[in-house]
Amino acid sequence: MALPKKIKKNISLEPQLFGPARRQELLDKIQEHGTYLPKSLLHEDLDRGFLDFVKDELGIVSEGKKVPVLDILITTQNWAQFTKTWNFNDLDKNIVPPFVTTVRTPEVKYGSTPSLQYTIPNRRQYFYAMVPTWGDDGRKGMDVYTIPQPVPVDIKYSVKIICNRMRELNSFNKKVIEKFSSRQAYTQIKGHYIPIIMDDVSDESVMELEKRKFYMQSYSFTLMGFLIDENEFEVKPAVSRTLALFEVGSDSKRIKKPRQIPGNTTIYNESFDFPISVTSQTKTFEYTANITLENLTNVSSYDLYVNNLYFGANAINLPNQKLQINTNDILKIEITKTNSSETSSVKLITKLV
Amino acid sequence: MAQRNVPITRLNKFFGAEDFHLDVGMGREWLEGDMNFTLVLYRVDKTKTDNDDIYGEAGKDSIKFHPPIEFKAFVQVSAPENKFLGNSKLDQMEPGNIRISVYQSHLDELGIDIEFGDYVGYYESEKRVRYYSVANDGRVVSDNKHTYGGYKAFYRTIVAVPVNENEFRGL
Numbered sequence: 293m294a295l296p297k298k299i300k301k302n303i304s305l306e307p308q309l310f311g312p313a314r315r316q317e318l319l320d321k322i323q324e325h326g327t328y329l330p331k332s333l334l335h336e337d338l339d340r341g342f343l344d345f346v347k348d349e350l351g352i353v354s355e356g357k358k359v360p361v362l363d364i365l366i367t368t369q370n371w372a373q374f375t376k377t378w379n380f381n382d383l384d385k386n387i388v389p390p391f392v393t394t395v396r397t398p399e400v401k402y403g404s405t406p407s408l409q410y411t412i413p414n415r416r417q418y419f420y421a422m423v424p425t426w427g428d429d430g431r432k433g434m435d436v437y438t439i440p441q442p443v444p445v446d447i448k449y450s451v452k453i454i455c456n457r458m459r460e461l462n463s464f465n466k467k468v469i470e471k472f473s474s475r476q477a478y479t480q481i482k483g484h485y486i487p488i489i490m491d492d493v494s495d496e497s498v499m500e501l502e503k504r505k506f507y508m509q510s511y512s513f514t515l516m517g518f519l520i521d522e523n524e525f526e527v528k529p530a531v532s533r534t535l536a537l538f539e540v541g542s543d544s545k546r547i548k549k550p551r552q553i554p555g556n557t558t559i560y561n562e563s564f565d566f567p568i569s570v571t572s573q574t575k576t577f578e579y580t581a582n583i584t585l586e587n588l589t590n591v592s593s594y595d596l597y598v599n600n601l602y603f604g605a606n607a608i609n610l611p612n613q614k615l616q617i618n619t620n621d622i623l624k625i626e627i628t629k630t631n632s633s634e635t636s637s638v639k640l641i642t643k644l645v
Numbered sequence: 646m647a648q649r650n651v652p653i654t655r656l657n658k659f660f661g662a663e664d665f666h667l668d669v670g671m672g673r674e675w676l677e678g679d680m681n682f683t684l685v686l687y688r689v690d691k692t693k694t695d696n697d698d699i700y701g702e703a704g705k706d707s708i709k710f711h712p713p714i715e716f717k718a719f720v721q722v723s724a725p726e727n728k729f730l731g732n733s734k735l736d737q738m739e740p741g742n743i744r745i746s747v748y749q750s751h752l753d754e755l756g757i758d759i760e761f762g763d764y765v766g767y768y769e770s771e772k773r774v775r776y777y778s779v780a781n782d783g784r785v786v787s788d789n790k791h792t793y794g795g796y797k798a799f800y801r802t803i804v805a806v807p808v809n810e811n812e813f814r815g816l
Contacts, residue, residue: 386737458700
């Protein structure tokens with residue numbers, strides 16, 4: 293009879309952390325047994341981590357014996373040497389099924405975790421930690437540790453089970469499906485938490501009549517890792533405590549530098565130039581100002597528009613006439629030239645309000 | 646009801662049952678006397694074998710067989726192939742199939758029949774035996790090749806594929 297759901301079958305003897313404490317624990321593991329810097333994580337580390345994951349998490353038992361897992365990645369060089377010295381091979385020095393092996397797709401693509409985004413160019417260094425140091429002269433200082441952004445990588449693996457019996461297939465399938473029931477599983481590689489996604493299951497069994505028959509099923513996984521190369525880490529000295537001495541003569545007088553007062557910055561000139569055959573100009577004001585006319589060159593009359601609304605003709609000719617322009621207003625001036633074969637200009641005085 | 650025997654009268658102007666038996670006898674003398682290729686047949690005892698109820702698969706060393714019987718036959722072993730295991734990158738030396746040509750009269754004398762799934766052991770050396778599983782029991786012998794000049798079938802060609810120790814090792 294099955295146990296009621298509320299009864300715990302496995303009780304952890306170590307206290308389990310949750311929430312922020314768990315997050316801190318994960319961060320601490322990155323630096324555990326190491327320096328202040330994260331541990332380097334390269335292709336071979338990710339491969340080793342995946343092999344360990346397969347061995348520890350996907351191992352099965354058949355007929356009372358643990359199904360062997362090849363603890364090495366199949367590469368072009370090693371396979372022949374390795375399999376012929378394997379400790380469970382037959383008279384022909386071929387590996388006896390059942391066994392589980394892992395094949396890595398040689399190409400490693402730019403990663404898709406957390407998403408396929410090229411965020412930071414040129415391997416810029418980022419602050420990671422500030423570590424207290426003692427200089428040669430015994431003075432206390434700080435070192436600044438910087439690292440570049442880790443590079444995400446997707447590595448594809450095929451985990452293959454080769455066996456003679458359907459029961460072994462079932463057992464392995466159950467183990468994998470249960471482990472990846474929520475599509476992904478996690479493994480820790482050198483303290484880093486790495487997700488693994490299950491992609492597909494395919495059957496490559498040999499079922500031909502006049503051939504040695506065996507089952508082979510291939511489970512493809514994507515390990516969504518990242519690369520951290522310790523050769524790219526930088527340690528730079530920060531500010532250290534120093535003793536600065538200044539010697540000052542008592543007989544010299546301090547020369548006062550004349551104070552520079554900036555000029556009036558609230559009034560400036562604005563010029564609208566009209567080349568030949570141009571009779572209209574616009575300008576967007578990024579401030580609020582009162583404008584008055586300074587002078588006209590080769591202009592017989594002009595019309596003013598604010599935000600395409602007609603304001604008037606020759607409306608600011610007199611000294612006391614002004615036009616208020618607000619921020620983001622568009623001022624348009626249309627002129628009638630005295631001599632149409634020459635250039636014209638309208639000079640305005642702008643006073644910021 | 647007894648099965649009706651119909652005499653074979655084809656080719657009877659120049660070939661008959663006596664000639665047929667004579668030639669088969671000479672062939673057997675050459676094969677069993679001169680060549681003397683010996684194999685061991687392990688006929689699977691389907692009632693005693695501890696099979697799985699669902700898949701019909703037996704565990705390691707769980708296949709039960711009738712007492713092994715030696716028989717003489719003409720043996721051709723195909724060359725081994727160095728190839729990948731299925732579609733994987735695992736390459737290994739795959740032993741070749743065995744092709745066994747045996748006189749039907751020899752099987753009749755021994756009172757045995759070779760069926761699909763039976764195992765055959767063939768000693769490659771004094772200490773090394775390789776086991777094969779019958780993948781083609783050669784029961785259909787209606788073709789011209791297996792008849793003596795079109796007169797009557799007289800031998801069977803059996804094809805067997807190598808098996809892993811994990812499946813069968815003669816114990």
